[in-house]
Amino acid sequence: MLHWFRKYKRDLPFRINKNAYRIWVSEIMLQQTRVAAMLPIYEKFLERFPTPYALKDASEEEVMRYWKGLGYYSRAKNLKKGATLIVDRHSGEFPKTYEEALEIPGVGSYTASAVLSIAYNKIYAVLDGNVKRVLSRLFLVESDPSSSATERFLKTLSQEFVNPDFPGDHNEAMMELGALVCVPIPNCSACPWLDRCGAKASGKEKEIPASKVVDNWIDLDLNFLFLRSEGKLLAVKYPGRRFFKTIYSLPFRVEGKHPYENEPWLDEFFSDPGLSQNRSNARHSITNHKIRLRFCELDAKIRIDVEKKIASIPGLEWKWFDESALNEEFPSSISGKLLKLKNKLDKQRELPVGNV
Ligand code: SF4
DSSP states (O other): OHHHHHHHOOOOGGGSSOOHHHHHHHHHHTTSSOHHHHHHHHHHHHHHOOSHHHHHHSOHHHHHHHHTTSOOTHHHHHHHHHHHHHHHHHTTSOOSSHHHHHTSTTOOHHHHHHHHHHHHOOOOOOOOHHHHHHHHHHTTOOSOTTSHHHHHHHHHHHHHHSOSSSHHHHHHHHHHHHHHTSSSSOOGGGOTTTTTOHHHHTTOTTTOSOOOOOOOOEEEEEEEEEEEETTEEEEEEOTTSSSOSSSOBOOEEEESSOSSOOOHHHHHHHTOTTOEEOOOOEEEEETTEEEEEEEEEEEOSOHHHHHHHHTTSTTOEEEEEOGGGHHHHSOSHHHHHHHHHHHHHHHHHHSOGGGO
């Protein structure tokens, strides 16, 4: 497998040198993001924050801006907190023991094992979804890998299976195999384990791992409010809401049928007779939510009236910003989609009435 890996591995920037900080950042970014989507953001992020010191010294808002497009902003927050801990307690070097690695916010067993094995050659096996699939097939594990008993078994198996001389390469090879060859419909003819694979030998390579069909998608409408006053837009941030707990966003309301509690303070703005609702919408998804994005607009003549209304919301922070900076101030790919909808509407407004 190691020969196969050294010959066929993808040329990825976090593999160029075995720098623990760069590997840590890549592992955190890859937690819920595909490699292709993560790469351009990763390169720019490391250009701006090449060391834990640079990340520690940056403002949280700037870090969020460089994180834009990856979603799950708590990961970026944890990276910044982790960089602070690495600088303060470990002189800027990612710690070398498993226990110390686990003290870094956002670092669990998988990330600790990945960084320690790849950067420092420590003998810890990684176990992510791809590795579970490869191991289950290789060792003919037919039970559901998401059950806790099977997961424990696979964890032990992975640790026994790791190559003690090259634990980092072994882990990367297992992950690469799961990403390129031992994919859900496996390409066994290209696999270095072809002659030793339990699932292949019993003709069960497409049945293993046992799959559990989960349909837990939630359909949601998110209606964003362009609330203008004195030529600026309002952005808010507060931990009590369902989405964007850690970044500024336009105020928004969850609408339609949904399982979440409404926030009464928003109703006052959304029921204002001066509110103009745009009918166009765009699609987006966050975790298991399929989202229909819409937006509405409201001009508030007296800014202080708005501020009085929102000042009582626990933990709510707000700021006013130029509309041209929406992408930076609301660092989510949603802001780009809203701007597209908004530009479309502005163009329609410019047309003579009969052409709209
Ligand atoms: S032989 Fe096929 S099923 Fe077995 S590990 Fe390789 S790709 Fe996966």
